[in-house]
Amino acid sequence: MATDPTVSDLRRTADISDGEITAAVDAVLANLATEAYPLAKGWTLDLVAAIAAHKASQDALLTDRDAYRRNMVRTAILLAHPVKG
Numbered sequence: 001m002a003t004d005p006t007v008s009d010l011r012r013t014a015d016i017s018d019g020e021i022t023a024a025v026d027a028v029l030a031n032l033a034t035e036a037y038p039l040a041k042g043w044t045l046d047l048v049a050a051i052a053a054h055k056a057s058q059d060a061l062l063t064d065r066d067a068y069r070r071n072m073v074r075t076a077i078l079l080a081h082p083v084k085g
Contacts, residue, residue, distance in 0.1 A: 008078040028073045043082040050080035
């Protein structure tokens with residue numbers, strides 16, 4: 001595994017499940033200020049930083065298209081680098 005894995009890398013190795021990723025998406029959509037979000041096996045993701053690093057998700061959050069918002073936030077989370085702690 002990569003030294004600085006993405007959420008996608010951790011999903012591929014089954015360290016993080018699809019359900020946990022969906023829960024993180026729900027957390028972003030419920031509260032845009034969520035920072036330290038606990039994932040599985042001691043991994044934590046800064047959701048604010050994940051969205052800030054992905055311009056398309058920022059733009060999507062300004063629309064009223066729920067499926068588009070959800071998909072772009074999910075993409076931002078999959079590309080983000082959680083920390084082990």
